[in-house]
Amino acid sequence: MTRQSPVRSGHLMASLLLMIGLIGLVFGPVSASPLTRLTLGTSSVGGTYFVWGGGWAKIMGEHVKGVDISVEVTGGPATNIQLIQQRKMDLGFTTVSMAYQGWNGLDWAKGKKHDRIRAIFPMYAxxxxxxxxxxxxxxxxxxxxxxxxxxxxxxxxxxxxxxxxxxxxxxxxxxxxxxxxxxxxxxxxxxxxxxxxxxxxxxxxxxxxxxxxxxxxxxxxxxxxxxxxxxxxxxxxxxxxxxxxxxxxxxxxxxxxxWNVAIADKDLPDDLVYNLVKATFENKEALTKVDPNAAQMFAEGIKYSTVPLHPGALRYYREKGIKIPERLLPPQ
The missing domain is CATH 3.40.190.10 (Periplasmic binding protein-like II)
Structure with missing residues (x-):
């Protein structure tokens, strides 16, 4: 039986390790749970949405496995709706008035219906x-x-x-x-x-x-x-x-x-949105430390939304026994 020399075996091992290293450089680290990166539209720096968003994104990163939310500075409610409609943003904050106008193509929306937005949770008044x-x-x-x-x-x-x-x-x-x-x-x-x-x-x-x-x-x-x-x-x-x-x-x-509401793109996975909503209400106390206005947040407040819910959010509210008005049910 032919035996490989220690030197040749060492060379083979070094080559193998080098190949693994090169694969890592090209494809990045292997992870059992791929990281889901999301973008969140807020407001100008120092605005309530920006402060709220920074705290919320951090809390979600700590309590929803595999999620990383990047907080983006924007022009506020209308801009957040537009960016989601353009598929340039995954999540955003807005007021129910601006959401209503965007959904129906009124006022600032100038006839264009922004039909990608879905409500996920109420924030504060x-x-x-x-x-x-x-x-x-x-x-x-x-x-x-x-x-x-x-x-x-x-x-x-x-x-x-x-x-x-x-x-x-x-x-x-x-x-x-x-x-x-x-x-x-x-x-x-x-x-x-x-x-x-x-x-x-x-x-x-x-x-x-x-x-x-x-x-x-x-x-x-x-x-x-x-x-x-x-x-x-x-x-x-x-x-x-x-x-x-x-x-x-x-x-x-x-x-x-x-009322202010958090909105999401309609195509975000149902399980992902469900977990975000669930973690939001389970960490209300932590959010209140970020912004005292979060004390106003309660699940029943979703009734103030003026646009339909995301299916993942709907699942959460139904589990809590909250009756959702027909006008807020996700479009088929």
């Missing part, structure tokens, strides 16, 4: 702030007539809602400026704006900042106006900024509220 300085002669929203008004960044929920409300109530300002909230606050401070709209969770960081330098008047809406608004825009809800939220409130401030 944002509130429409209508405000001016206490030194201003403006007392009600009708005093916005002929004044310089700021809304929000172009295409933001604040921008759309502010313009919707003004148009519906027949109010014509001298000028409407679509400015990011921090820029709008600066305009109010330096006298180049008279009043503004802003949509955010409670308390709004921009308002806390403004109240450190100026006394603020929080402007509420009458029941008659709220009824008119919610009838015209079924995706808006009546709510309040509770007394004590801000330093210069005299009581509850009646206003419009908007």
């Amino acid at each position: 944002s509130v429409l702030h209508i405000y001016t300085l206490e030194s201003s002669p403006i007392k009600t929203i009708y005093d916005f007539e002929g004044k310089r008004i700021t809304t929000g960044a172009p295409g933001s929920t604040s921008d759309v809602a502010g313009r919707d409300v003004l148009k519906l109530l027949g109010i014509t300002p001298k000028k409407i400026s679509s400015l990011p909230t921090n820029t709008a606050v600066d305009a109010l401070r330096d006298g180049t704006a008279d009043a503004g709209f802003a949509v955010t969770g409670l308390p709004g960081p921009f308002m806390l900042d403004l109240e450190t330098t100026h006394k603020v008047r929080h402007i509420g809406l009458s029941k008659e106006d709220l009824d008119k608004i919610t009838e015209a825009f079924p995706y808006y809800s009546a709510g309040v900024i509770p007394k004590g939220t801000y330093k210069y409130q005299e009581g509850d401030v009646p206003t419009v509220t908007f």
Whole structure:
């Protein structure tokens, strides 16, 4: 029997190891559980969506095996919907009002129906702030007539809602400026704006900042106006900024509220979405440490969605015994 020399055996072993190394370089590490990489559309840096998204993505990475979520800076709700429709994003955050308009091709969607989006879980309610300085002669929203008004960044929920409300109530300002909230606050401070709209969770960081330098008047809406608004825009809800939220409130401030929802591309695997939704609610306490607004998150809140659910999300809510309205069932 022929025996190989130790030297030749060593050469064969070295060659084999070299080949394995080269395969590893070409194909990457072998893994029993391939990593699923997802992208999440949020908002501008420092925005609630961006902060919320960073915390949520980290928690999902820790509790959903094999998932890695990359948090992307975007223009906010409408942009997130558009990116999912274009298959450039897997997940996103939006308000139910923007989702409704996108799904039906209304307003900002300009006739294009964004039919790839599916709701997966409710997040928290944002509130429409209508405000001016206490030194201003403006007392009600009708005093916005002929004044310089700021809304929000172009295409933001604040921008759309502010313009919707003004148009519906027949109010014509001298000028409407679509400015990011921090820029709008600066305009109010330096006298180049008279009043503004802003949509955010409670308390709004921009308002806390403004109240450190100026006394603020929080402007509420009458029941008659709220009824008119919610009838015209079924995706808006009546709510309040509770007394004590801000330093210069005299009581509850009646206003419009908007639920925020997480959305996903319709083609994401059902099991993946189910696990994301399940892990989200099981880690609510951790999310609340990221953003106190997460305390508002409850499974029954999915009823506030204005677009159908992803099948994976539907499975979770049915397991919890939550009745889902027919309008939210996934299209066949």
